[in-house]
Amino acid sequence: MSLARHQGGGVVVLTFIGAFALAIVPLPESLEIYRPEWVTLALIYWTMALPARVGVAIGWVIGLLLDVLRDTLLGQYALALALVAFLTLHLHQRLRVFPLWQQAMGVFVLVMLQGLVVIWIKGLIGQSPGLWAVIAPALASALIWPAVYLYLRHLRRRYQVA
Amino acid sequence: MTLDQRTEAIQQVRAGLSVLVYPLQYAVNIPAQLLDRAGESLTSRQRLQEENEALRRENAALRSQLQKLTFIETENRQLRELLQSAKRVGDRVLIAELLAVDLDPYRKAVVINKGSHDDSLYPGQPLVDAYGVMGKLIHVNPWSSTAMLITDPNHALPVQVARNGLRAIAVGIGTEDQLELQHLPNNADVRKGDLLVTSGLGCVFPAGYPVGKVTRVEINPRLPFARIVVAPSAHLTRSREVLLVWPGQSERPGDPCAFGKPRDDT
Numbered sequence: 205m206s207l208a209r210h211q212g213g214g215v216v217v218l219t220f221i222g223a224f225a226l227a228i229v230p231l232p233e234s235l236e237i238y239r240p241e242w243v244t245l246a247l248i249y250w251t252m253a254l255p256a257r258v259g260v261a262i263g264w265v266i267g268l269l270l271d272v273l274r275d276t277l278l279g280q281y282a283l284a285l286a287l288v289a290f291l292t293l294h295l296h297q298r299l300r301v302f303p304l305w306q307q308a309m310g311v312f313v314l315v316m317l318q319g320l321v322v323i324w325i326k327g328l329i330g331q332s333p334g335l336w337a338v339i340a341p342a343l344a345s346a347l348i349w350p351a352v353y354l355y356l357r358h359l360r361r362r363y364q365v366a
Numbered sequence: 367m368t369l370d371q372r373t374e375a376i377q378q379v380r381a382g383l384s385v386l387v388y389p390l391q392y393a394v395n396i397p398a399q400l401l402d403r404a405g406e407s408l409t410s411r412q413r414l415q416e417e418n419e420a421l422r423r424e425n426a427a428l429r430s431q432l433q434k435l436t437f438i439e440t441e442n443r444q445l446r447e448l449l450q451s452a453k454r455v456g457d458r459v460l461i462a463e464l465l466a467v468d469l470d471p472y473r474k475a476v477v478i479n480k481g482s483h484d485d486s487l488y489p490g491q492p493l494v495d496a497y498g499v500m501g502k503l504i505h506v507n508p509w510s511s512t513a514m515l516i517t518d519p520n521h522a523l524p525v526q527v528a529r530n531g532l533r534a535i536a537v538g539i540g541t542e543d544q545l546e547l548q549h550l551p552n553n554a555d556v557r558k559g560d561l562l563v564t565s566g567l568g569c570v571f572p573a574g575y576p577v578g579k580v581t582r583v584e585i586n587p588r589l590p591f592a593r594i595v596v597a598p599s600a601h602l603t604r605s606r607e608v609l610l611v612w613p614g615q616s617e618r619p620g621d622p623c624a625f626g627k628p629r630d631d632t
Contacts, residue, residue, distance in 0.1 A: 221390065224387070224390055225390055225393065225394050228390070228391065228394055228467040228468050228469070229394055229467075229468065230394075230398065230466045230467060230468050231468060233542055233603070236468060239468075268383065269383065269386065269387060272380055272383040272384050272386075272387050273387045273390065273391070274469045274470045275469050275470065275475060275477075275504070275505060275512040276469075276470050278376050278379065278380055330520070
C-alpha cells in the first residue's frame with residue numbers, strides 16, 4: 205500500500221475514542237438500556253467506508269478494549285464485534301448504495317446480531333438479561349444511525365480519510 | 367473467554383489493557399467531578415455555615431456515642447475472653463471514590479479510583495459506604511477496580527436479622543434498591559422494618575455491617591417460601607465516596623475464615 209492510502213488514520217482513532225467515551229458516559233438508570241451501541245456504529249461506518257483498512261482484526265481489538273472498559277468477560281465483545289465487522293465487510297458494497305433508512309435497518313440487524321452473541325455468551329456463564337436488553341440498544345442504534353452516518357461522512361470528507 | 371471465566375491467568379492481560387482505557391474512564395468522570403466542585407464553590411456562605419454547624423453537631427453526637435462504644439468494645443472483648451471465643455479485631459479501611467462511568471447495562475457494577483497501585487486490594491474485598499454494605503470487588507486493576515453491587519443478580523450476601531439473629535441469604539435481583547431474602551419459610555420471624563446486618567458467614571464480609579431494612583413480607587400459602595423484599599441501606603446510586611474494608615484477622619487458630627487473603631475460588 206502506498207503512503208497516500210494511509211491518510212487520516214488519526215481521525216478514525218479519534219472517532220473510536222469518542223465512541224468509547226459515549227459508551228460509558230453515565231445515563232439515568234431508566235435510559236441506560238436505550239444507549240445506542242456507539243462503538244459498533246463507528247465500527248460499521250469505518251468498515252463500510254474503508255473496507256481495505258478497517259476489518260475483522262480491528263473489530264476484534266476494538267471489542268477487546270470494550271470488554272475491558274465494560275468489565276465483561278474478556279472476549280465477549282471481541283467476538284461479537286469481529287462478527288459485525290465480518291458481515292459489514294461482506295455487505296459493504298450493498299450497504300453503501302442503500303438509502304439511509306435501509307442502511308439503518310441493516311444496522312439494526314447487525315447490532316441485534318451483536319447483542320445476540322453477547323446474550324448467548326452471558327447465558328452460558330449464567331447471567332441472562334431479557335430479550336428486550338438486546339432489542340432496545342439495536343433500536344436506538346438504528347434510530348441514531350442516520351445522524352452518525354452523516355456526521356462521520358462529513359468528518360471523512362473534511363479530513364480526506366481514505 | 368473460557369480462560370477468563372475459569373482461571374485467573376487472563377487477569378494480567380485485563381489489568382494491562384485496563385491501563386489503556388483508564389484515561390478514558392478518568393476523562394468521562396471529569397464533567398461529573400466538575401459539576402460537584404462547581405456545586406461546592408457556588409453554595410452561598412450562609413449555607414456553608416449552616417452545613418458546618420450541622421456537621422459540628424453531628425460530630426459531637428457521634429463522638430459521645432463513640433466514647434460509649436470504646437467502653438462497650440472493651441467490655442465485649444473481656445466477655446469474649448471469658449467465653450474463650452474468637453476475638454474480633456478492628457477492620458482497616460481505605461476511602462475510595464466512585465468514577466461516574468456506566469459499565470455493562472445488564473449488571474450492577476461500579477468503578478472505583480483505587481487499584482493495586484494504591485494499596486493491597488484483592489478480588490472479593492468488601493466495599494461499604496457510610497450507611498451500609500455496597501458490594502465487593504471483582505477485578506483489581508493497577509489504578510482502578512470494579513466492584514459488583516449487592517443488587518447484582520449474581521450477588522448473594524449472608525445476612526442475619528439484627529432483632530433475633532435469624533440467618534438468611536440476601537440476593538440481588540438486578541433492580542435498583544431491592545434485594546430479596548431467599549428460602550425463608552412462611553412462618554419465619556421476619557417483620558417489616560427489621561434491620562439486616564451481615565452475618566460474617568461465607569468469609570467475605572465481616573460481621574455486623576448493616577445491609578438493609580425489610581420493606582415487604584409477602585406470605586402466600588401456596589408457595590413454599592415467603593417473599594421478603596429488602597431495601598439496601600447503602601446509598602448505592604448516590605454515594606460518591608466509598609470505603610474499602612480489610613476485615614480484621616480472626617485470632618482463633620483454625621478459624622475457617624482466613625480474612626485478608628484472596629481465596630482461590632473468587
